[in-house]
Amino acid sequence: MNEGGNREALVQAAGIVKTYTSGTETLYILNGICFEVEGGTTVAITGQSGSGKSTLLNILGGLDRCDSGRVRVGDVEVSALAESGLTAYRSRRIGFIFQFHYLLKDFTALENVMIPAYMGGMRKREALDRAHSLLADVRMEDRLHHFPSQLSGGERQRVAVARSMVNDPDVILADEPTGNLDPLNSETVTELLYSGAEKRGKTLIVVTHDEKVARRAMIRYTLEGGLLIRTEETLPEAEM
Numbered sequence: 001m002n003e004g005g006n007r008e009a010l011v012q013a014a015g016i017v018k019t020y021t022s023g024t025e026t027l028y029i030l031n032g033i034c035f036e037v038e039g040g041t042t043v044a045i046t047g048q049s050g051s052g053k054s055t056l057l058n059i060l061g062g063l064d065r066c067d068s069g070r071v072r073v074g075d076v077e078v079s080a081l082a083e084s085g086l087t088a089y090r091s092r093r094i095g096f097i098f099q100f101h102y103l104l105k106d107f108t109a110l111e112n113v114m115i116p117a118y119m120g121g122m123r124k125r126e127a128l129d130r131a132h133s134l135l136a137d138v139r140m141e142d143r144l145h146h147f148p149s150q151l152s153g154g155e156r157q158r159v160a161v162a163r164s165m166v167n168d169p170d171v172i173l174a175d176e177p178t179g180n181l182d183p184l185n186s187e188t189v190t191e192l193l194y195s196g197a198e199k200r201g202k203t204l205i206v207v208t209h210d211e212k213v214a215r216r217a218m219i220r221y222t223l224e225g226g227l228l229i230r231t232e233e234t235l236p237e238a239e240m
Contacts, residue, residue, distance in 0.1 A: 009036035010203050011060065011171060016069035018055055029055050030066065031226030039170075042194055042204040044217035046231075051223045053207040054175050060205065061094045061173045062086040074170055091120055095164030095172040095202075097193070099179040101156040103148040103163075109135060109155075110144040113163045120167055127166070134162035137199070138192045154185030161193050165200060172197055174206040178213055190216055 018030040029052040037043055047053050058064035060071060062078055071078040076089055090096075103112045114131035118124055135144060138158040148156055157177065164172050177193060178186035190213050197204040208214055221228045 008039060010039040010074055011035075011037035011205070012070075012072040013060070014070045016056070016059060016066045016071065018052065018059065018064075018066050028226050030059075032069070033226070033228055035221075035228055037171075037203055037205065039203055040198075040201050041219060042197060042206070042217045043219045043221065044206045044208060044214035045221045045223055045228070046208060046211075046214050047223035049209075052226060053223050056223065056228075057173050057175050057205065057207050060171070061096060062090050091116070092167060093170045095167065095169035097157075097160050097164045097172065097174040097177045099176040101148070101160040103156055103159060105148050108145045108147055109140060109151065109159045112148070112159055113166050116163060117166045130166055131162070134165055134196075135159065137196055138162050152185070154181055154188060157181060157185070157189050158192060161189065161196060165196060165202065168200075169202065171203045171205065174204065174208075176208055177206065178208070178210055186210065187212065 013036075014034050016030050016033040017028070020027045020029060033056065045053050045056070055064060059066050060073070060078075062081065066079060069079065073093060076093060078086070078089060081089060104115070107115065110128065110131050113134055114127040117127035117130060122130070132141075132144065135141060138161050140155060140158050140162065143151060143155060151159070161177070174193060178189050181189060193206075194204065194216050206213060206217060214220055220231045222231050
């Protein structure tokens, strides 16, 4: 994904293979995927259900392992890490957003965002200040002290977007981040996710079925037959 660019490749995957066995049959979900993502790039990956999009994202994020191949993010050889190293990698280098928000029900929006930073060793005051700033970025400043049960689905996902950035990760991985939202909230979350990543210079990789979410990315791929196919390079709608 670094064709013609001047930025250094931050994410590098080479020969990624992932298989599953069903009876006597071996299913190739990912079949030798190779790609690079430059720092600060936004990328969308689309494809049919079951094509392996989430599997690829999980391998990049250290939540799953490939059968063969290499994944490198910055100076970290992810595919070579032991489990303890993967835990540290996920905490410090990767921000995750899933289709379900996974907020802790007994903590406020502010606490949900600050906890990963605080648990990672940041001073409490600094973690709170950073969480406050990120929640303001996603237009949740007036809902800081509300619990998840007091928030709408769109608001919960906006908190999840803020939480994904609190540890200043190198890469944000978003798996169907608008999958549970109505069209209006989907549009809002999409814009806040992309604009937040761009504002903070983050690399964003989004897996989605939503054409509007994919269209907002700088670069688009389709995962088909176990391989990534470059579909088109786009510009944010505001720049078209």
